[in-house]
Amino acid sequence: MTYDTLTIERAGHLATVTLNRPDVRNAFNEATIAELTQAFSALGVDASVRAIVLAANGPAFCAGADLNWMKKMAGYTHAENHADALQLATMLRTIYECPQPVVARVQGDCYAGGMGLVAACDIVVAVDEAQFCLSEVKLGLIPATIAPYVIKAMGEQASRRYFLTAERFTAATALHIGFAHEVVAGAALDARVAEIVKALVTNSPAAVRQAKTLVRDVAGRPVDDTLVDDTAARIAAIRASEQGREGVASFLEKRKPTWLSQVIS
Template identity: 70%
Template sequence: MNYDTLTIDTAGAIATVTLNRPDVRNAFNEQSIAELTAAFTALGTVDGVRAIVLAANGASFCAGADLNWMKKMAHYSEEENRADAMQLANMLRTIYTCPKPVVAKVHGDCYAGGMGLVAACDIAVAAEDVHFCLSEVKLGLIPATISPYVVKAMGENAARRYFLTAERFNAREAHRIGFVHEVATVSSLDGQVETMANALAANSPNAVREAKVLVRQIAAQPVTDALVADTAHRIALIRASDEGREGVASFLEKRKPSWLT
């Protein structure tokens, strides 16, 4: 598929999806939302891809919604607004549930819906000069579609503050509240993300996919008999899988597993 708002490059087992609307600070519109959905859907099915990096060209990672798109939305009916919002919501869910691990490489400004993109990724690495802002309430809006991912990433207490105040905060604060996993110098951002992506790509593809599902489905559940039984069932299945058997055998035999050869 050809993309107008993205570029996709693959080097070995790592694919990089790059937001490519630098003239509007990579703000998204209907087309970029559709293309992100298509890109992550497609990459999720490619056997040779074991990790995906979400990056951006230009001075900013993502400024949120495109102004021209917002002007169009101002004239939408409630039904049209709901359909439009569902496209954004489905795009975020596609990234969040992608079978491949996704690393956000964040630089410059990351505002509003851009924070939703980062939160939907599995791992976020930000340059130390990044500024974040959940600016929706300044415009009389709320960060509704991104909220499931942002609240999971930063926690309810921090979300309560930043959803309501629309303050800008820096990468160190984002790290302190858990929104990003690592903060890098501007010069080391590429290398730190590459190291992270290579670490992900070295692991069992099936185990990584199942581990992503495990986190989504187990998080915040009470420890009941049903949950204990479910986790025992999951580990029994993975132990009996081809990659599970191969991984244990390669460890015992002191050799590389088949997915690295």
């Protein structure tokens, strides 16, 4: 499929989805939202893809909503606004629930809805010069559709502050509050992302996918009989699976598992 607002590159088991509207700081509009939803839906069902990097071209990662799109929304009815917001919410959920791990390569500033894109990813690596901001309240709005992912990423306490103040904060602060996993110098960004991708694609593809689901399903649940039984059932099932048996056998036999036969260098 040809995309107008994105580029998609494949290298072995890695797919890189790149926001490609640098002239508007990669702000998104209806087209970007639709294309991101389509891209991650298609990659999610592609068994040859073991990891996805979400990147951006230009000096900014994502400035949030496109101004022309915002002007158009100003004239929407409540029903039209609700339908429009659902498209954005669907896009974020598609990234969040993508079966493969998604690494955000944050090479520049990330504002408003752009923070939702990043928060929907599994691993976040940002350059040390990046600035972050949840700017919605400055415009009389709230970060509603991105809230489930941002709050999961940075926690309730940090969200209270930055949702309400719309302050800019640094990459160092993003790291401190848990929004980013790593912060590196710009010259080191690609190498660090490549190291993380290599770790992802050399692990059992089935186990990685199930481990991602495990975190999503277990986080926040009470430790009760239902959860204990659920987790026991999960490990029992994967022990009996093809890759589970192969992984244990290769470890005991001191050889490489079969899923390492074709990985990116």
